[in-house]
Amino acid sequence: MDLQTLTYLVVGATFALYIGIAIWSRAATTGEFYIAGKGVNPVANGMATGADWMSAASFISMAGLIAFLGYGGSVYLMGWTGGYVLLAMLLAPYLRKYGKFTVPEFIGDRYYSQTARAVAVICLIFISFTYVAGQMRGVGIVFSRFLEVDLLTGLIIGMGVVFVYAVLGGMKGITYTQVAQYVVLITAYIIPAIFISFQITGNPIPQLGLGSTISGTDVYLFDRLDQVVTDLGFNEYTAGGKSAIDIFAITAALMVGTAGLPHVIVRFFTVPRVRDARSSAGWALFFIALLYTVAPAVGAMARYNLTATAWPGGVATAEGAMSIEDRPDWMKRWEQTGLIRFEDKNGDGLIQYYNEASPSGQALAAQHGWAGNELRVDNDIMVLANPEIAGLPNWVIALVAAGGIAAALSTAAGLLLVISSAISHDLLKSMIARNITEKQELMAGRTAAAVAILIAGYLGYNPPGFVAEVVAFAFGLAASSLFPAIMMGIFSKTVNREGAIAGMIAGLAFTMGYILYFKGIFITPLAANIPENWLFGISPEGIGFVGMIINFAVAYGVSKVTAPPPARIQELIESIRSPRGAGAAIDH
Amino acid sequence: MSDKVPTSAGAYWRANLKTVLICLVIWFIVSYGFGIILVDVLNNIRLGGYPLGFWFAQQGSIYTFLALIIFYAWRMNQLDREFDVDEQ
Numbered sequence: 001m002d003l004q005t006l007t008y009l010v011v012g013a014t015f016a017l018y019i020g021i022a023i024w025s026r027a028a029t030t031g032e033f034y035i036a037g038k039g040v041n042p043v044a045n046g047m048a049t050g051a052d053w054m055s056a057a058s059f060i061s062m063a064g065l066i067a068f069l070g071y072g073g074s075v076y077l078m079g080w081t082g083g084y085v086l087l088a089m090l091l092a093p094y095l096r097k098y099g100k101f102t103v104p105e106f107i108g109d110r111y112y113s114q115t116a117r118a119v120a121v122i123c124l125i126f127i128s129f130t131y132v133a134g135q136m137r138g139v140g141i142v143f144s145r146f147l148e149v150d151l152l153t154g155l156i157i158g159m160g161v162v163f164v165y166a167v168l169g170g171m172k173g174i175t176y177t178q179v180a181q182y183v184v185l186i187t188a189y190i191i192p193a194i195f196i197s198f199q200i201t202g203n204p205i206p207q208l209g210l211g212s213t214i215s216g217t218d219v220y221l222f223d224r225l226d227q228v229v230t231d232l233g234f235n236e237y238t239a240g241g242k243s244a245i246d247i248f249a250i251t252a253a254l255m256v257g258t259a260g261l262p263h264v265i266v267r268f269f270t271v272p273r274v275r276d277a278r279s280s281a282g283w284a285l286f287f288i289a290l291l292y293t294v295a296p297a298v299g300a301m302a303r304y305n306l307t308a309t310a311w312p313g314g315v316a317t318a319e320g321a322m323s324i325e326d327r328p329d330w331m332k333r334w335e336q337t338g339l340i341r342f343e344d345k346n347g348d349g350l351i352q353y354y355n356e357a358s359p360s361g362q363a364l365a366a367q368h369g370w371a372g373n374e375l376r377v378d379n380d381i382m383v384l385a386n387p388e389i390a391g392l393p394n395w396v397i398a399l400v401a402a403g404g405i406a407a408a409l410s411t412a413a414g415l416l417l418v419i420s421s422a423i424s425h426d427l428l429k430s431m432i433a434r435n436i437t438e439k440q441e442l443m444a445g446r447t448a449a450a451v452a453i454l455i456a457g458y459l460g461y462n463p464p465g466f467v468a469e470v471v472a473f474a475f476g477l478a479a480s481s482l483f484p485a486i487m488m489g490i491f492s493k494t495v496n497r498e499g500a501i502a503g504m505i506a507g508l509a510f511t512m513g514y515i516l517y518f519k520g521i522f523i524t525p526l527a528a529n530i531p532e533n534w535l536f537g538i539s540p541e542g543i544g545f546v547g548m549i550i551n552f553a554v555a556y557g558v559s560k561v562t563a564p565p566p567a568r569i570q571e572l573i574e575s576i577r578s579p580r581g582a583g584a585a586i587d588h
Numbered sequence: 589m590s591d592k593v594p595t596s597a598g599a600y601w602r603a604n605l606k607t608v609l610i611c612l613v614i615w616f617i618v619s620y621g622f623g624i625i626l627v628d629v630l631n632n633i634r635l636g637g638y639p640l641g642f643w644f645a646q647q648g649s650i651y652t653f654l655a656l657i658i659f660y661a662w663r664m665n666q667l668d669r670e671f672d673v674d675e676q
Binding site: 066071073074077078081082084085088089090093207208210211212213220221222223238239244247248251252273274275278279281282285286289292293296574577578579580581 | 597600601604608611612615619620623624625627628631635636637638639642643645646647649650651653654656657658660661664665668673674675
């Protein structure tokens with residue numbers, strides 16, 4: 001069977017599975033639509049959280065980023081897992097005890113203020129749409145490369161599938177679909193990694209293979225990798241890159257941002273008991289760690305394979321580069337997507353791949369008569385093209401396509417749900433039309449989800465040029481606005497309405513302002529985005545960490561000089577802090 | 589962030605904060621300490637082919653995070669019962 005048919009078959013089978021699950025688990029009440037009736041088993045919720053969290057960025061882009069950043073890629077690995085420690089210990093169990101439907105609802109109740117709730121809704125919608133656009137782009141890439149349909153058709157199919165299970169099934173449908181999607185995506189990620197690790201090092205466990213020697217030699221993979229990349233003028237793989245303060249700040253912003261992302265937090269509203277929220281966070285991190293500890297191996301081995309492919313006759317030697325005629329078939333296929341490109345600048349029929357920006361790379365070029373780097377490789381193809389680069393069988397390639405789509409769809413569905421519940425529950429039910437019935441609210445939730453899907457599809461088809469830039473926004477905003485507000489709401493009895501609102505606005509304004517200043521998303525950047533211009537040497541990606549500190553400081557300061565929270569709020573906090581009486585579950 | 593009321597609820601909350609504090613100190617040392625601040629020093633030690641600092645940044649910290657959450661969940665369940673605030 002050819003690759004095309006096989007891919008259609010595998011992707012089609014997974015779609016049928018998702019839709020089947022959606023029909024089986026339709027939501028009938030608002031409780032089921034928003035939080036799956038609080039009846040999700042903690043292990044299942046852990047898996048669903050894994051799929052919810054691991055987006056197209058984790059599945060498709062992260063290993064590629066690590067491949068090119070080396071040690072610098074650690075910020076994503078630590079940042080996107082360490083946040084679960086904060087989530088498990090500082091937020092999840094308490095929010096589950098509180099036991100309502102949405103994150104803005106908690107902020108509104110705890111700070112006895114509709115204004116606070118509205119600010120939280122704005123943050124939530126901005127964060128979630130930023131994310132959704134990225135997922136839809138991921139769906140588009142996978143469809144156009146593997147199914148060879150055009151982007152629009154691919155997007156419409158993807159939107160149609162999400163529509164069925166998110167609109168019909170609500171949180172309940174999404175949860176069980178995500179469990180299935182987790183299984184698909186983790187299998188698709190790990191199988192090629194096992195093959196490649198075995199090919200290169202002889203050890204099938206990628207985490208161990210990465211620390212092993214290259215098959216048939218006694219040279220460690222890392223030593224060889226450091227050697228070849230520095231020979232080509234790149235940074236050493238296992239060290240270097242960004243400054244320590246920047247790595248520190250980015251890691252912190254990603255960790256705190258992860259803990260403050262509404263679509264992740266809300267997953268912990270769906271389990272039956274407080275103790276389940278705690279254990280579920282552990283399960284979530286376990287399922288996430290399966291992918292996140294394999295990703296460094298995928299990245300390093302992809303970099304090694306790429307360098308070996310580009311320099312078949314010896315790395316950085318005069319005649320060692322790959323010739324245009326002999327370039328491998330996978331390269332020709334991926335050239336059509338524009339994600340890999342070559343240009344024979346010095347007209348010698350060979351493709352020289354090296355770092356033209358570094359002094360040692362330039363010295364090399366002068367010595368051998370190269371006219372610049374001739375190969376450009378997009379981070380995103382590292383995972384997707386990996387099975388082809390390693391010459392793995394067609395079914396593995398088809399599986400990777402299904403895995404990429406599963407990762408993108410599962411995250412998109414989770415995001416669409418928090419957007420729709422913020423609109424139907426936090427805006428409509430509590431602010432605009434208080435006396436609508438549950439049935440009407442459910443209908444409004446479904447309509448909001450449908451509209452959100454259309455907007456997400458539009459953003460995926462016309463990706464705003466700033467999608468990559470605004471990812472820093474999403475984490476920065478979550479870190480500087482929602483996380484501190486929720487955490488202080490639980491751990492402090494003194495922070496009041498005025499403090500929380502002032503803190504959120506200050507954190508948000510500072511973080512947004514800093515990012516706009518250097519990245520200029522709607523305006524022209526006001527200063528060059530270089531370390532010399534940064535505050536304390538912290539890049540816009542890491543500034544959410546400073547925004548968080550500002551939020552905490554402003555909130556405490558303002559709370560000190562304004563009236564303390566009323567007695568009923570003190571009681572609410574006491575009750576959140578004690579697990580007893582968390583309310584009964586609804587069986588599925 | 590502390591309660592001054594000498595009740596069992598207050599004692600439970602203090603025991604909770606202590607557990608969280610211990611976990612977060614370890615969380616900080618392993619990721620920010622070993623993986624970032626001390627990375628160059630630790631890279632002089634090898635763990636198989638891994639430079640140790642690099643291993644903490646890309647592997648060890650994640651395993652530690654998981655262990656911390658497991659410990660926390662176990663310890664909190666124990667505290668819930670001890671202070672009689674568990675869910676029945």
